[in-house]
Amino acid sequence: MKRRQQRMLFIGVVCAGMIASAAFLFKALNENLLYYYSPTQVAAGEAPVDRQFRLGGLVAEGSLQQATGAVQINFLVTDNVHSIPVEHYKIPPDLFQEGKGVVVHGTMNADGLFVADNLVAKHDENYMSPEVAESLAEAEARAGN
C-alpha cells in the first residue's frame, strides 16, 4: 500500500471506531437515565409505570410513619398540591425529615404506591435541591390558575 492509502485506511478505521463507540455510549446512557417527576406530574399520570424514575418534593408534615420493630417507613411526598405515598425498606439518610426536601428513586406499583430503593435528602438543613424548589414553584403556579 502507498502511504496515502495507508493514511486513508487509518483515518477510516479511527472514524468507524469513534462512530461505534459513540453509538454504544448513547445506548448505555439511554438505558441508565433516570427521569425526574414532581408529584403533580405523577398524579396526572405522566410518570412511567414499569420503569425506575425519581420523584422529588417535600416530606409531608405528619405523614412519616415508622413501622414498629421493622426497617420500613411510609411517608407522603408532596409539592403542596398533590401527594404521592412512598414506601421504603432501608434506613433513611440522616437529614431525612418531615417538612424537608427529598428525592426518592424507585418504581410506581399498580396500586399507586411508590416503592423507593434510594432516598436522597440534602446535606444541609437550609439547602433545597433546585429540582424540588422548581417543582414546588411550578405546582404553586398551576394551583393558582
Added chain:
Amino acid sequence: MIPEIGQFALVLAVCLSICQAVFPLAGAATGRNDWMMLARSAATGQFVFVAIAYVVLTYAFLNDDFSVLFVANHSNSQLPVAYKFAAVWGGHEGSLLLWSLMLALWTLAVAHGSRSQPLEFSSRVLGVLGIVSAGVLLFTLLTSNPFDRLLPGAIDGADLNPLLQDPAMVAHPPMLYVGYVGLAVPFAFAVAALLTGKLDKNWARWTRPWTIGAWIFLTGGIALGSWWAYYELGWGGWWFWDPVENASFMPWLMATALIHSLAVTERRGIFKSWTVLLAIAAFSLSLLGTFLVRSGVLISVHAFASDPTRGLFILMLLLVISGGALVLYAFRAGNLESEGGFKLVSRESFLLANNILLVVATIAVLFGTLYPLFLDAMGLGQISVGPPYFNMIFLLPMLPLALLLGLGMHSAWQKMVPGALFSRLRWIGIATLVVAIAYPLVSFGSTSVLTIIGLAAGIWVTLSSLIEPISRWFNSRAVRLTRAQWGMFIAHLGVGMFIVGATVTSAFNIESEEAVRSGERWEVAGYEIEFRGLSQVEGPNFMADEGEFELRRDGEFVATLRPQQRQYLVQTNPMTEAAIDDRWYRHIFVALGDPLGDGAWSVRVQYKPMISFIWWGCIVMALGGLLAATDQRYREPVKQRKERKSPGNAAVAQGST
C-alpha cells in the same frame, strides 16, 4: 480592622498577579530582559500577599470574629479549634482563597525551581501562571469576597456543617486542591512551549516531575475523599459516580495519560503535540471541575448554595484560559516535529494505547456528567445518569488497559520482539489465570465471569509489576533499577492492588439491615453480632446515642464496635458515625439507624472483603509517583543545552518567535 488588612492584601495580590502576567510575557515577546526578570519577584510578592490574606482569614476564624460574614456563616464559638482552622475551606469563599493560595505556592515553587531554564521560557511559564492567578483572584475579590463584613456582628456563628466536622476535613480539601491546581503547572509549561515554538526532550524533563507531583496529591486527595465518604456518609460505598467525584476524577485520568505521554516525549522526542494537548485538557478539566462544583449547577454534598453570576464568571475564565490555549495550539502545534519513529510492538505503542484508552474513559465519564446538565439547560427535562452507565463505560476501556499495562512495562523502546515478550510473561499469565479462578472459589465459595475477569486484570497487573524488581533482587549481577523505574513498578503495583480490592469488594460484599433490640444476636457473613445496649455520650459540641455491638466469629471474640447517632447542638442535624472493625483482608462496618419504637433500633451491618486494598492501592500508587518524581535526573540542574544538529530540532527552532 484586621479583616480589612486581608482585603487589602488580596487587592495587592491581584495587582501583582497582573504584573506577573503582563510583563514577563510582553518581555519575552519583545526580548526585554528587565521585564522578564520581573516574573520571579512578582510571583514571590503575589504569594506573600495571598498568604497574608489567608492567615488573616484563619485568624478571624480562630478568634471567632463573627462580624465577618463568612466566619459567621461557617463557624461557631463552640467549634473545636482544629475545625475552626479547617472551616476556612468549609464554604465557597474561603475554599477559593485556598485555591489561590495553592496556586501561589505552586507558582513560587516553579519560580525558584526553574532557575536552570532559559529566561525566555521560564518567564513565559510564570506569565501564564500569572494569568490564571489573576483570573481566580479577581473572581474571589469580585464575586466571593471572604472578608465581607456583617454589621452589626453576629453574637455567635451558624456553625460548620456537621457533615464536615471530621478529621478528614482537615486533609482532604487542601490535598485535592494542591493536586487540582498543580495541573496549572504542566499547562503553563505547555503554553510556554507553544509560545516559544520549541519543545524538546529537556522540556519534557522539566515538565514531568511537576506533573507527577500534582498527580500524587490528586491521587491522595481523591482517595481520602473516597475513604471519607465510605465511613462518614454511613452508606459503606466508596465511589458513587457523583458528578463532583467525576469532576476530580477526570483531571486525574488526564494527568495519568499526560504522565505516560511525557515519558515518551522525554525518552524519544515524539508525541509532542499530543502531550501538549493533554496538558491543556488536564488543566481545563480541573477548571471545569471547579466550575461544576462551585457554580451550584450540581446537586451534591459539595455544592454550596450560591448565585449564578459566580458560575458565569468561572465559565468565562474557563473560556479565556482553555480557549486561548487551544487557539494557540491550533496555530502552533504544526511546528512540533517528531524526532523518531517506532514499531508496532514497542513500548511507545503500548503507551499510545494507554493514552487512547484513558482519553476514551475520560470522554465517556465527561459525557455522562454533562449530559444531564445539557438537557436541563435546554429545558428538555431533568434526568440523572445512573451508576450502571459509568460502571460499564469505565470498565470497558480499563480492562484492555490492564492487559496492555503488563505488556508495556516489559517492552523495550522502539522495537520489541513479540516472542521475547511472550516468553517473559507467559508464566505470569498462567499464574494469573489460576489465581483468578481459584481464589474466589476457595475464599468465598462462588464466582462469576465478571469476577474472574476483574481479578485476572488486578492480579496480572500486580504480578507483572513485581516480577522485574524481584528477579533483579535475586540476580546480583543485574543492573540496578533507577529510582524512576522503581517508581513505575510500585505505582503499577498500586493499580493492581486497587483493581483486586475493587473487584472483590464489589463481588462479595454482604449488606444487612435489621431491626434489633438490646441483647439480640444475629449473623452476617459468618460473624455473630450482639447488640449490647445503648448509652448517652457527650462530645464537645454534640450529644450522641452510642450503641455497643460485640463481634464474634466461631464463638471467639473479635471486636467491640461503638457506632453513634449524633445530634449537634447548633445545626441540629442528626449524624451517623459508623464504627468499623478494620483488618487488611476485610472490614465489618456497623452503623446505627433510627429507633423503631418498642425498644428496637435499625442497624446496618456490612461485610466488605478486601476493601482496604482500594485505599492502600492508591497510597502505593502515590508512593510510586513520589519515587518517580524524585529521580536523580530531575534533581541535577539541566546543563545548558547546546543546539543539536538533528534536523527535527532545527525545524522546531525555526518556528520560534
